[in-house]
Amino acid sequence: MLIAPSLTYSLLAPILIVLAGALIGVLVEAFLGKTHRPAIQLTISIGSLLLALQQLWQIRDSSSLTAAVNSVTIDKAGIFLQATIVLLSLAAVLLIADQENFVAQASAIPGSIEERSALEQKNQQTEIFPLFLFAVAGMMLFTIASDLITLFVALEVFSLPLYLLAGLSRRRRLLSQEAALKYFLLGAYSSAFFLFGSAFLYGYSGTISLSGISAAAGNGNDIFLLIGIIFVSVGLLFKISAVPFHSWTPDVYQGAPTPITGFMAACTKVAAFGAILRIFYVGFAQSQTQWRPIITVIAIITMLFGSLVAIAQRDVKRMLAYSSIAHAGFLLSGVVALNKDGLAASLFYLFAYGFATLAAFGIITLIRDSTGEVTDLNRWVGLGRKSPLVSAAFAFLLLSFAGIPLTAGFVGKFAIFSAAYKSGNISLVVVGVLASAIAAFFYIRVIIMIFFTDPVNNSVSVIIPSIKSKVSIVASMIISIALGIAPSLVLTTASNFANFVK
Amino acid sequence: MTTSSNLLWLIALPLFSSAILILSGKRANSWGHVLATIVSASSFTIGVVEFFAMHGRSDANRAVTQKIFTWISVGSLNVDASLMLDQLSICFVLLITGVGTLIHVYSISYMSHDHDRRRFFAYLNFFIASMLLLVLGDSYLNLYVGWEGVGLASYLLIGFWNQKPAYATAAKKAFIANRIGDVGLSIAIMIAFATFGDVSFAGIKEHADEASSTQLTAIGLMLLLAACGKSAQFPLQSWLGDAMAGPTPVSALIHAATMVTAGVYLITRSNFIFDEAPIAQLMVLVVGGITLLFGAVIGMAKDDIKKALAASTMSQIGYMILATGLGPIGYAFAIMHLLTHGFFKASMFLGAGSVMHGMKDEVNMRKFGGIGKFMPFTALTFGLGYLAIIGVPPFSGFYSKDKIIETAFNAGGIKGIALGMATLLGAVITAFYMTRVVILTFFGNERWGHKDEPAESPALMLIPIGLLSIGSIAAGFIFSKGDGLVNWLQPVVNPLKEHHAEEFLPPIIVSLMTLVAVMIGLTVAILKYRGDQVAQAPEKVSVLVSAARRDLFQDEFNEAVFMRPGQSLIKILLNLDYILIDGLVRSVAATSLSAGVRLRTLQTGYVRSYALMMVIGALALVTTIWVVTA
Structure with missing residues (x-):
């Protein structure tokens, strides 16, 4: 006989609320007419996210290992990560709500009559909202899952909607669908690695819980443990786009609708790093002498590769994709640090990077010509003359990515490198700083193109954003600027919340 | 120590008013100058109130302080933004705000046709505020803020008519010369902090005797460099003449009430350092002596009335600097001369402005002549200032200059005789060139070459001049009556009540010698310039005169010694930067780019x-770990 599991609903409420919102969204999609649907869907999404945020605030001081039969851990760091995801999602959903970027009917064949007629009749489907909410719920679960099965389920819950969302671009649909398919194939492939690794870990320790694996370390044939660690890591390193598991990133970032790219770049990174931090800090901490050199090498390769290849990019979305690869490398320094400072710095870094990324992709959606977004950097030349404000905002974000002082990026890099330095990984810090210098080269090159080169093509313009996009971009910008000027607000919070319960 | 909450207002009023005038734009055009003048007068009123309050207290309790906020608190460096008003700074406060206010009033009329008058008054207020901060700061760092503010204000005002490139250049020249001095001040502050761990006057004064003489000498020399920049002393004097590019009220402000007095203040305020550093003190004497003669010689040859007055300022400040170099007994006389000079120099500059006003902005004295009968009031007040500066009793300059000459002679030994003779020679030359200015301008034949007769200036310009003239007449007598000013300043500058035991020459002899010197200069000038003059400057002149006309080659010297080698150095550095550093950066960039392009083909x-x-990556990881653990 199966005994019903006992769940502490109050602690799980944030995730459950978002899931409920997603389910209601599915019903709305099925039963409501097209006129009111977008507004209602948006309201449901924002409402459930706000409710989830409120619940997170309620449980901010709680900690529990048994909220859902040992499969999730409620702790400080988990709550901070979930709150970060929810806040970023709030900004992202406003960008997504600008339906202009999405195909009217996902099932219509690109270039077909159905597609055209759906557009003409304004028969816009709104399934992106429930898909988005499912992904958010999966990401939230991913950061607090404390056994391998829950991790895997969460991974799939947030990945599957993303595969779909990546294919929904209204313009350049074939490119978008190609990206979605690539993402799906490679994602499935990496999930297989993850499962394979989980099997090895179970075989080694006889348990799937992270703390159990940690406790079992050292008794038995270590090679099983290490292979398990490596294969599980491959699955996770894929999600954060660490080299050599990064190759999907540029293609998917470029092909996906820009608001979705922003959402993926910001929130997936938070969720995946949340899980990685938890697994390495809690599950694999005992085996650090084995995995630390490997992750260090991967971090170094990732930083250098991302920074170097970004230089050669001519497309702004691809450039930001490589920039996100480089940032994954910087963030891995926080994993390698394996101390409280490293955790706190990673939390801050994720928060700051998330908002800057969302704002950057939000701005990209504004820069268009008659056929849609213009992502070719050569056509951004001289944009600073035409739209000084938007260009200045983008330049500020690039400076923040580059880690120039007085921006959040600088504070984040400084915190994460000093944590890595304290833990004795000096070579990592040296490479990190060098890679930052290389990265600064291509960020600043873009600024020079925007501001200091004479415009050659006048067909590119900055559209006036809808109120939703405007709110999202302005809010993300304000947060990015505030984090640069007064980082201690979030830095102190991150430091207070930098705690995994084992 | 007594505290007061009024000190901040002294500075805040003109500072806010300056901000208001700048920010409110054209809307303030109609009332800006009135506000600025009222504000300046209010600061003066606060100064007067504070003076009487201070006068009512006993010697030991006269200084008042006000802490505004904790400015810097890093490690062992704790600096409060706080102000201190003592017997020394009150003298400056009254001079700055008093003379400053009169100049404000004068400017209302003088600048009435300038469409940027509001901006001019904003700068004037800023100048006053900066100078007040300079004299009220209770530490070198607070002083430094005011010091830099004065530098900026002078730059803005000298270059006020920057539509003329020559004027803009003059402003830049003043600024650069001042920057050199500023570097000296900042280094002095750094050495002081390294030595004492403190930058406040009180803290350093307390521990001054604990430092080594090398450290004190270094601080003293750097402070002297700073003073040379602001006070236009040799070798940083070259900006002063060109600074005449600014509107005449600015010249009056810079020369009488603010700016050039800052160096004298700095050295006097730092008496506890200079008294312990004999080498630095000797350098102060040398600089003062050279400058007083240097300025006087230039003054003899200048035909531009404002430049002649500027040269005389250089020379008179030289007297003050020399006096500060004479040790505890000299400081008070330096300040006394500074105050009397403030009155008569301001009145003469404003008088010169009045003459220019009547002569359609002509400044060449060769084209003046006989103006006295058309502008009697200007001529009378200028004459009073003239009698004061050459040191005719009982006018104010006599009392202060005579004391400096006497103290110089009493410095003892060869040094005393040399300094005494230098100051005496300075007195001869001063009498000569000032007489020349007065004769060429107000007497003799009319040489202006057009029929328009000069008319007396409006009352708003004449009243301030008149008030300043009262100071030219009486200030010296008031300050020296019963050694009033000396006793007043004594707790600050001469706490040990040091007096020279031996007198090289009795005071009466020195006074007589000074009078004889003045008579010689005056007579020579009258003999040379009586009768009709021509409107052109003679071209066949002695080497000395042509050298003096070109400011004793100060600009040529600076160009040859500093500017050209400096430019060559910059060119070399620029090339090095281009080839070495840029080359390195460019090659790194090129390598990165080509690496990026190659790696990109993986995509x-x-x-x-x-x-x-991915498979290869995963296998590589497994292999690595296998090798590592095996």
């Missing part, structure tokens, strides 16, 4: 190759 776009890359 084929085929899922199969991506998957292969």
Whole structure:
């Protein structure tokens, strides 16, 4: 006989609320007419996210290992990560709500009559909202899952909607669908690695819980443990786009609708790093002498590769994709640090990077010509003359990515490198700083193109954003600027919340 | 120590008013100058109130302080933004705000046709505020803020008519010369902090005797460099003449009430350092002596009335600097001369402005002549200032200059005789060139070459001049009556009540010698310039005169010694930067770019190759770990 599991609903409420919102969204999609649907869907999404945020605030001081039969851990760091995801999602959903970027009917064949007629009749489907909410719920679960099965389920819950969302671009649909398919194939492939690794870990320790694996370390044939660690890591390193598991990133970032790219770049990174931090800090901490050199090498390769290849990019979305690869490398320094400072710095870094990324992709959606977004950097030349404000905002974000002082990026890099330095990984810090210098080269090159080169093509313009996009971009910008000027607000919070319960 | 909450207002009023005038734009055009003048007068009123309050207290309790906020608190460096008003700074406060206010009033009329008058008054207020901060700061760092503010204000005002490139250049020249001095001040502050761990006057004064003489000498020399910049002393004097590019009220402000007095203040305020550093003190004497003669010689040859007055300022400040170099007994006389000079120099500059006003902005004295009968009031007040500066009793300059000459002679030994003779020679030359200015301008034949007769200036310009003239007449007598000013300043500058035991020459002899010197200069000038003059400057002149006309080659010297080698150095550095550093950066960039382009080819776009890359990556990791653990 199966005994019903006992769940502490109050602690799980944030995730459950978002899931409920997603389910209601599915019903709305099925039963409501097209006129009111977008507004209602948006309201449901924002409402459930706000409710989830409120619940997170309620449980901010709680900690529990048994909220859902040992499969999730409620702790400080988990709550901070979930709150970060929810806040970023709030900004992202406003960008997504600008339906202009999405195909009217996902099932219509690109270039077909159905597609055209759906557009003409304004028969816009709104399934992106429930898909988005499912992904958010999966990401939230991913950061607090404390056994391998829950991790895997969460991974799939947030990945599957993303595969779909990546294919929904209204313009350049074939490119978008190609990206979605690539993402799906490679994602499935990496999930297989993850499962394979989980099997090895179970075989080694006889348990799937992270703390159990940690406790079992050292008794038995270590090679099983290490292979398990490596294969599980491959699955996770894929999600954060660490080299050599990064190759999907540029293609998917470029092909996906820009608001979705922003959402993926910001929130997936938070969720995946949340899980990685938890697994390495809690599950694999005992085996650090084995995995630390490997992750260090991967971090170094990732930083250098991302920074170097970004230089050669001519497309702004691809450039930001490589920039996100480089940032994954910087963030891995926080994993390698394996101390409280490293955790706190990673939390801050994720928060700051998330908002800057969302704002950057939000701005990209504004820069268009008659056929849609213009992502070719050569056509951004001289944009600073035409739209000084938007260009200045983008330049500020690039400076923040580059880690120039007085921006959040600088504070984040400084915190994460000093944590890595304290833990004795000096070579990592040296490479990190060098890679930052290389990265600064291509960020600043873009600024020079925007501001200091004479415009050659006048067909590119900055559209006036809808109120939703405007709110999202302005809010993300304000947060990015505030984090640069007064980082201690979030830095102190991150430091207070930098705690995994084992 | 007594505290007061009024000190901040002294500075805040003109500072806010300056901000209001700048920010409110054209809207303030109609009332800006009135506000600025009222504000300046209010500061003066606060100063007067504070003076009487201070006068009512006993010697030991006269200084008042006000802490505004904790400015810097890093490690062992704790600096409060706080102000201190003592017997020394009150003298400056009254001079700055008093003379400053009169100049404000004068400017209302003088600048009435300038469409940027509001901006001019904003700068004037800023100048006053900066100068007040300079004299009220209770530490070198607070002083430094005011010091830099004065530098900026002078730059803005000298270059006020920057539509003329020559004027803009003059402003830049003043600023650069001042920057050199500023570097000296900042280094002095750094050495002081390294030595004492403190930058406040009180803190350093307390521990001054604990420092080594090398450290004190270094601080003293750097402070002297700073003073040379602001006070236009040799070798940083070259900006002063060109600074005449500014509107005449600015010249009056710079020369009488603010700016050039800052160096004298700095050295006097730092008496506890200079008294312990004999080498630095000797350098102060040398600088003062050279400058007083240097300025006087230039003054003899200048035909531009404002430049002649500027040269005389250089020379008179030289007297003050020399006096500060004479040790505890000299400081009070330096300040006394500074105050009397403030009155008569301001009145003469404003008088010169009045003459220019009547002569359609002509400044060449060769084209003046006989103006006295058309502008009697200007001539009378200028004459009073003239009698004061050459040191005719009982006018104010006599009392202060005579004391400096006497103290110089009493410095003892060869040094005393040399300094005494230098100051005496300075007195001869001063009498000569000032007489020349007065004769060429107000007497003799009319040489202006057009029929318009000069008319007396409006009352708003004449009243301030008149008030300043009262100071030219009486200030010296008031300050020296019963050694009033000396006793007043004594707790600050001469706490040990030091007096020279031996007198090289009795005071009466020195006074007589000074009078004889003045008579010689005056007579020579009258003999030379009586009768009709021509409107052109003679071209066949002695080497000395042509050298003096060119400011004793100060600009040529600076160009040859500093500017050209400096430019060559910059060219070399620029090339080094281009080839070495830029080359390095460019090659790194090129390498990165080509690496990026090559690595990019890994991105084929085929899922199969991506998957292969993942497998290879995973296998590489497994192999690595296998090797590492085995």
